Amino acid sequence: MLRLVDCLVLDAIDQLDDAKRAKLEALEPRLAQTFNASGTWQEMVGTQMGFADDVHDQIRQFWRSYLDRAEEQNLRVDPQEFVVEFVAQNFPDLAPPRR
Numbered sequence: 001m002l003r004l005v006d007c008l009v010l011d012a013i014d015q016l017d018d019a020k021r022a023k024l025e026a027l028e029p030r031l032a033q034t035f036n037a038s039g040t041w042q043e044m045v046g047t048q049m050g051f052a053d054d055v056h057d058q059i060r061q062f063w064r065s066y067l068d069r070a071e072e073q074n075l076r077v078d079p080q081e082f083v084v085e086f087v088a089q090n091f092p093d094l095a096p097p098r099r
Contacts, residue, residue, distance in 0.1 A: 002094045004045045006083050011042060012059035015079035049091075062086060 007024060010016040024041045031037070037044045046055055063082060070077045087094060 001045075001048070002087070004041070005049065005087055005091060005094060008042055008045050008055075009059055009083045009086055010079060012056040013063040013079060013082070059086070 004024075007016055007020060011021070028041050028044070031041055031044050032039075035044050035048055037047055039047070042056075045051075046053075052058070066082050066085075067077060069075075
């Protein structure tokens, strides 16, 4: 589930690459069967996690804040680092312990 949530966050900030998106879309029938659900992979993951309907908007707001902080501090923006931090802060039960 962690990898699916990571991809959902990347998708919300428009940083999910096309190859991964295609794999996830191809995986939708299997996810539907696994979760006994229907919809897009994003919808199924959101439902399984109990996300609000506006979760993509909320993630984008956090992303914009991350971008602003990086710009203020003259730091390089790393979408994957954002995902790791976002998931660790918001879903500690999913995220692996940070070292």
